[in-house]
Amino acid sequence: MIRTKFILVAGLFLVLNCHVVRAQKTSYNYTHAVEAIQNDDIATGKSYLLRELGTNPKNGYAWSLMCVVYAKENKADSSFLAIDNAIKFIPKTDEETLVKAYNIKAKLLTAVDMADQVLPVYNEGVKRMPKNVSILKARADYFNETLEDYAKARSDYQKALSLDPGNLDIMCDIGDTYVNEDKLSKGMEYYNKVLSVDPSHPKALLNRAISYCTDNNYEKGIGDLLTLVKTDNIDGYKLLLSLTDSIPIREIVIEQLNTRMKADPKEQLYPFTLGSIYSNAGDHSLALKAYQQAFNIEKNAGTANNIAREYYYDNHYADAEKWVLKAEQIARDSSLDMSDYLSTHGDILYDQGKYSDAIKQYTASLDANNDAGVHYMRGMAYIMRGLKADAFKDMDAAITLSDDPDARIYLMRGWLNMGLGKRMEAQGDFRKAIEKDSVGTPSAATFISQHFLGIDNTAKENVAKCLKDASNNRNALFDVACFYALLDDKVMATHHLELSIEKGYNSWAIMRDHPWLQSLKGYKDYEKLLKVK
Structure with a gap:
């Protein structure tokens, strides 16, 4: 039910502005409920809403906010009850808020895998408000984007356009229905109509x-x-x-x-x-x-940051640090979010093997913006320092914060779980990594996870597929080298490191310190590679 929370919290922003205006003219309890929810104090908001509904059970606006509260509490059934009461009691004259309530119910149904009931919700809304442009467009969008019934979508869009003839967005929508039917020239007619009125219209362009x-x-x-x-x-x-x-x-x-x-x-x-x-x-x-x-x-911070990264890609670390410091200063002087520039600084230090300093930069970045990718990189820096417990916390945070975590994060957390003696958890992470990596060219998330699961023959088959599809990818070649090093095949591991370097891999500190390459320590050909840098 986590999805339900997300959808309905998003719904809060559809209705809250209306509530803020109305709260200025309504009851004490309702006014304070809106204020509390604006401040993300859900418990206090709920308390005020319960008092409000105790004295005024037909306050549709209170019910719509209560729907959001229940969603935050992960109570889907109560959310449905609340949004149904909101639709029942919101005044018929307030079509704007009614349409938003119907949209929230449709999203809630989708979130709990009851999508077959969405169309009846929109049908009810259109029947109740047959001349409302927004509800017609909402149903048309559902026909167009979800049901792929382009003729019915077009019919609703045309009705909406007849009610609002100058609506350029709806003209674009009509064009989309034709393009979705592979009728490109017909769709282009509508885009051209829009652009003849507004040459910079983003959707039409x-x-x-x-x-x-x-x-x-x-x-x-x-x-x-x-x-x-x-x-x-x-x-x-x-x-x-x-x-x-x-x-x-x-x-x-x-x-x-x-x-x-x-x-x-x-x-x-x-x-x-x-x-x-x-x-x-x-x-x-x-x-x-x-x-x-x-x-x-x-002279903006974002461009300075990109210059820093270009120097970093070619290992010109002094220039990279000079430019990232410039990006940080520009951002600081302009009171801008510095998290991206601090994390770039961390990457530059990490690539040089200055892991403790990199961790400080990643930590400062996370203090500014709690980002999954930065947690992953700080976790990798902890791994290079041998601090597996700290690394695990970061990999865990990266997965928790991501809507769609990358397969490699599961791979790394699985390896850390394995090192911490959590065998079942490790196997679960490896299987999740393989599942997330199941489309397209197999990567380390697949074949290294399979190695840790003890299925090396299958892993080798996926390594072969990887090399066939990504023979020019330096990072893929590095991952294959790690795989062979884990198998203690020093010859094949070193060979693929050489290929990776030929294709441009130049993170020498990582090649020296990566835990999956430690079996190569002391191997003559590997040590020669490290001296070439």
């Missing part, structure tokens, strides 16, 4: 870009994505970067970026994006040049 690229018209698709990048749209930026995994498309993007940079030399986001593309391609010298150009246009 993004969806038209996707449609162009689907139709292999990358020149126009990339043009739309670069327009989105200029507006600092993160979805457009991410899609653009993902497309540049293809070398021919990368060349188109770089050409268009250079053209735009010449036409608009003061736009910082263009060279910044170019830096990200080069960095993803592993060309750190060109990435560094682009990021420095972006920094010269606008």
Whole structure:
């Protein structure tokens, strides 16, 4: 039922603003309940709500907030009862809050695997408010995104558009239904209509870009994505970067970026994006040049941090530290969140084998923002120092904080459990790592977990698959070296370390200190590798 908590707490933000306004004109108990819940004091809020409902059991607003309280307490049945009462008692004239209540009930049903009852909820809402644009759009979204009934979705969107003819978002939605049916040209008609009214409309630009690229018209698709990048749209930026995994498309993007940079030399986001593309391609010298150009246009902490990371990737640690300190200072002077820059500083120190100093930086980062990824890295630094109990706490925290924990975190926690003598817990983590890593090319999460589970033959089969699919991936080759070192096969382990180095692996301190490579200590060829750095 953890999912239920998440969904309904999200629902709180759908209704709380309305309650804040109404609380100013309503009862003492209700007013104080809203205030307590705003301050995340759920117990006090519940106490006030119970008093309010004791004297006014038909207060639909109190019932809607009580739904959120019950969700926080993981009481799904009580949440359903509360939201049903909210729908029953919220005044018919307050359609805005009613629609939000119907949306909360639909999300709650989805969270408890009762999705077959969602459509009747929306049908009831539409029947009750047949001219309400929001409820029509909500049902249309459900047809479009969940049921994939595009004709019914389009019908509801058209009804909503007839009630609100200037709604550009709904025009986009209609276009989406056609694109979802592979009717790209028809969908593009709607995106073009939207963009003729608002040339920078983010959803229309993004969806038209996707449609162009689907139709292999990358020149126009990339043009739309670069327009989105200029507006600092993160979805457009991410899609653009993902497309540049293809070398021919990368060349188109770089050409268009250079053209735009010449036409608009003061736009910082263009060279910044170019830096990200080069960095993803592993060309750190060109990435560094682009990021420095972006920094010269606008001296911000994020760009300084990226410059630091480019130096770090090539083991230019002094320059990396200089730039990350600059990022930290800019953030400090601007009262910005410093967690990213502190964790980058930790990474730079970790890669040099300065684990105690890295731990201090990761700890400072976690004090600013309790992030799962930073817990993982601090856990790795503790492992390198041999502090397994501290490392376990961090790996455990990384899993707890993640909505979808990475398979490798389960692998590392499993290994730590094994070292702490927790055999059953370790096996559970290894199996979870394998399950999380089950799609695509097998990684260390699969074959090293299988080794620890005692199924080395299967593990070797997955190592072979990994090497077939990821023969140019330096980190994958390093993981294979670890696997063979755990098998005490020094020849194969060292061979794959050599291959990893050929492909660019250069974290020499990690190669020296990683616990899974300790069987290679004293082995001549391995020691030679460490001296080459």
